Amino acid sequence: MIEKALVVTNKLGIHARPAGMIVDITGQAKSDISIVFEGSKANAKSILNVMMLAIPAGSEVKFEIDGEDEEQVASQLESLFNDHFNEEPC
Amino acid sequence: MGSVFPVTNRKISVVEETLPESRLPDEEQLFLKAVHKTVKEVSQIKELSESRTGMKDSLIFATHLMILQDPTLMNGVLDKIRKERKNARWAVHVVLGAFIDKFEQIDSPAMRDKAADLRDVYNRLMAAMEDSGPVLEDVATEDGVVLAGHELLPSLLMSIKPGQVAGLAMDTGGRTSHVAILARSLQIPLVSGLRNFAALVKAGDTVIVDGSSGQVVINPNQDDIKEFHARQEVFERQRRELFTMRQLEPMTRDGKYITLHANIELPSESEKVTDFGATGIGLYRSEFLFLRSDAPTQDEQRDAYRYILETMYPCPVTIRTLDAGGDKLVSGITAVNESNPFMGWRSIRVCLDREDIFCTQLKALLLANTKENLRLLLPMISGMTELRRAKACIAKCRKELEEKGKKVAKVKIGVMIEVPAAVMIVDKLAKEVDFFSIGTNDLVQFTLAVDRTNELITDMFQPHHPAVLSMIYQTVQAAHREGIPVAVCGEMSADPLSVLLLVGLGVDELSMTPWSVMSTKKIIRSINFEDVRDSALTVLQMDDAESVNAFMLGKYAQTIRDLGISSFVGQVDSSKK
Numbered sequence: 001m002i003e004k005a006l007v008v009t010n011k012l013g014i015h016a017r018p019a020g021m022i023v024d025i026t027g028q029a030k031s032d033i034s035i036v037f038e039g040s041k042a043n044a045k046s047i048l049n050v051m052m053l054a055i056p057a058g059s060e061v062k063f064e065i066d067g068e069d070e071e072q073v074a075s076q077l078e079s080l081f082n083d084h085f086n087e088e089p090c
Numbered sequence: 091m092g093s094v095f096p097v098t099n100r101k102i103s104v105v106e107e108t109l110p111e112s113r114l115p116d117e118e119q120l121f122l123k124a125v126h127k128t129v130k131e132v133s134q135i136k137e138l139s140e141s142r143t144g145m146k147d148s149l150i151f152a153t154h155l156m157i158l159q160d161p162t163l164m165n166g167v168l169d170k171i172r173k174e175r176k177n178a179r180w181a182v183h184v185v186l187g188a189f190i191d192k193f194e195q196i197d198s199p200a201m202r203d204k205a206a207d208l209r210d211v212y213n214r215l216m217a218a219m220e221d222s223g224p225v226l227e228d229v230a231t232e233d234g235v236v237l238a239g240h241e242l243l244p245s246l247l248m249s250i251k252p253g254q255v256a257g258l259a260m261d262t263g264g265r266t267s268h269v270a271i272l273a274r275s276l277q278i279p280l281v282s283g284l285r286n287f288a289a290l291v292k293a294g295d296t297v298i299v300d301g302s303s304g305q306v307v308i309n310p311n312q313d314d315i316k317e318f319h320a321r322q323e324v325f326e327r328q329r330r331e332l333f334t335m336r337q338l339e340p341m342t343r344d345g346k347y348i349t350l351h352a353n354i355e356l357p358s359e360s361e362k363v364t365d366f367g368a369t370g371i372g373l374y375r376s377e378f379l380f381l382r383s384d385a386p387t388q389d390e391q392r393d394a395y396r397y398i399l400e401t402m403y404p405c406p407v408t409i410r411t412l413d414a415g416g417d418k419l420v421s422g423i424t425a426v427n428e429s430n431p432f433m434g435w436r437s438i439r440v441c442l443d444r445e446d447i448f449c450t451q452l453k454a455l456l457l458a459n460t461k462e463n464l465r466l467l468l469p470m471i472s473g474m475t476e477l478r479r480a481k482a483c484i485a486k487c488r489k490e491l492e493e494k495g496k497k498v499a500k501v502k503i504g505v506m507i508e509v510p511a512a513v514m515i516v517d518k519l520a521k522e523v524d525f526f527s528i529g530t531n532d533l534v535q536f537t538l539a540v541d542r543t544n545e546l547i548t549d550m551f552q553p554h555h556p557a558v559l560s561m562i563y564q565t566v567q568a569a570h571r572e573g574i575p576v577a578v579c580g581e582m583s584a585d586p587l588s589v590l591l592l593v594g595l596g597v598d599e600l601s602m603t604p605w606s607v608m609s610t611k612k613i614i615r616s617i618n619f620e621d622v623r624d625s626a627l628t629v630l631q632m633d634d635a636e637s638v639n640a641f642m643l644g645k646y647a648q649t650i651r652d653l654g655i656s657s658f659v660g661q662v663d664s665s666k667k
Contacts, residue, residue: 013198048208086389
């Protein structure tokens with residue numbers, strides 16, 4: 001299992017679009033993936049769960065990725081966060 | 091002509107049932123089929139919206155698709171059915187309902203707005219699980235259907251496929267409501283303000299919708315149908331004849347050139363406006379990009395605007411900044427329950443309060459303007475402070491883009507003249523802008539204090555009221571003193587008698603639905619500027635709209651009839667029955 005900590009760097013935080021982009025990656029992965037924010041842990045393959053965390057800009061989130069493609073998923077998520085979800089950075 | 095397809099915005103009621111084991115597989119299937127069907131439906135709307143708006147991806151529909159296939163939702167509903175033996179509709183109601191409640195409590199306005207997306211998904215799923223007969227997406231008839239309802243929403247019109255709908259009939263709304271404007275640009279006949287039509291017809295009734303006369307015939311007999319086909323033939327013939335006008339100059343017999351532009355609602359329309367003989371776009375209403383559950387991004391907007399600007403180059407394109415509010419509600423931006431929405435928090439007022447939305451749009455516009463043919467139009471300006479604040483926003487956006495190393499071309503800035511206050515200070519406005527565009531629909535509504543969507547007072551909506559004509563004349567005078575042009579982009583610029591008055595009052599440009607450009611050109615080519623100017627100055631002195639219409643009809647009805655365009659652009663008598 002990999003634990004990957006990432007910082008939300010777009011201005012608007014994880015609203016519907018970024019949540020969709022995350023689920024685009026996690027939904028296709030074979031691994032089990034959870035997202036942890038401020039002590040709440042949720043299924044990262046569920047857009048409803050990810051959106052409901054209402055993660056604001058500047059927060060740190062942690063992904064727990066467990067499965068055969070965990071390395072690949074971690075690096076995909078990392079570049080998505082580094083690109084500020086293709087939005088304006090904060 | 092087509093068979094009636096009733097459109098209702100019905101309320102959904104859900105009953106809780108606990109079922110015997112044997113029925114659970116059926117309920118499971120009902121739910122899974124509903125998901126499947128809804129996914130198909132939303133995918134189609136997504137594709138359609140992408141081709142209509144010219145935007146590369148409609149992420150919002152992608153979000154809807156993800157919500158529909160969300161594992162937490164799926165498992166939650168299936169558990170409710172399998173373990174608690176509940177009916178499928180109740181299971182969806184409880185599981186998705188709980189999510190909606192939670193979203194509404196989140197302490198972030200942007201996320202609370204997402205509850206609207208969930209409700210949309212909820213409604214679609216519920217409708218898919220109901221035995222409510224056919225849905226519009228499945229309708230396929232040769233002649234198309236007539237959509238009949240108390241109120242038809244712009245979003246419904248956006249989802250219509252070409253050839254699917256033969257006509258629209260609704261109880262509410264007037265000629266100038268937004269649905270009417272959209273229907274015209276989609277070239278679907280519409281009759282509105284029918285008061286209780288929706289209750290009189292049932293699904294499958296045959297109905298003739300005659301958009302040019304404003305008549306609706308329910309279950310027509312053989313004679314009615316014959317007459318309808320005859321009228322349709324005349325209409326088609328005149329339409330073909332008008333195409334011969336395409337290459338000719340819009341110039342009066344004594345050599346006064348009137349610029350004719352087209353109004354468009356959808357970026358894809360820009361491809362065909364020059365075919366109709368328009369030499370530019372006089373009004374692109376950007377709010378149609380916003381008719382979805384979250385605002386389009388800067389990149390999405392830039393792509394849509396650039397598409398129009400590049401398609402039209404070298405012709406000028408006037409793009410109006412977001413004019414939300416009034417009868418154009420934009421979810422997540424405008425409030426729903428204003429007691430007086432036309433005079434409420436709308437248009438430029440919203441933009442100046444929500445600089446995030448405004449600046450995103452301004453930057454998209456500045457970046458799209460690579461060929462320098464953009465004319466940026468600010469709506470609902472009622473004072474100098476508003477104009478200066480808006481111009482300051484534009485300057486700020488330009489500076490921010492330039493600091494990032496982007497090249498930003500020059501842009502012409504104009505204001506809509508649609509609030510009487512703007513006319514009273516029009517001298518001052520003229521000194522600080524590059525052009526005026528008179529929005530006659532709102533100017534008439536505000537000058538005469540007549541709500542243009544209220545079907546009880548459509549008779550009082552009089553564009554030829556001397557008060558309105560005088561407003562237009564003052565605007566033209568002030569503009570010409572400063573050497574800037576005046577355009578008229580409301581519905582008036584397509585009405586034959588109004589065209590004569592507007593040209594006579596000195597208006598430089600007329601912008602109208604693409605279909606009306608050729609008939610307007612035909613009118614302009616048949617008149618003398620000096621003559622219509624004298625007529626305009628005469629009617630300015632008259633007491634009321636009735637006298638103005640009587641005078642103009644007496645003088646020009648025959649001319650207009652001789653041109654053979656009356657039935658194409660509606661009744662010659664423009665005093666709106």
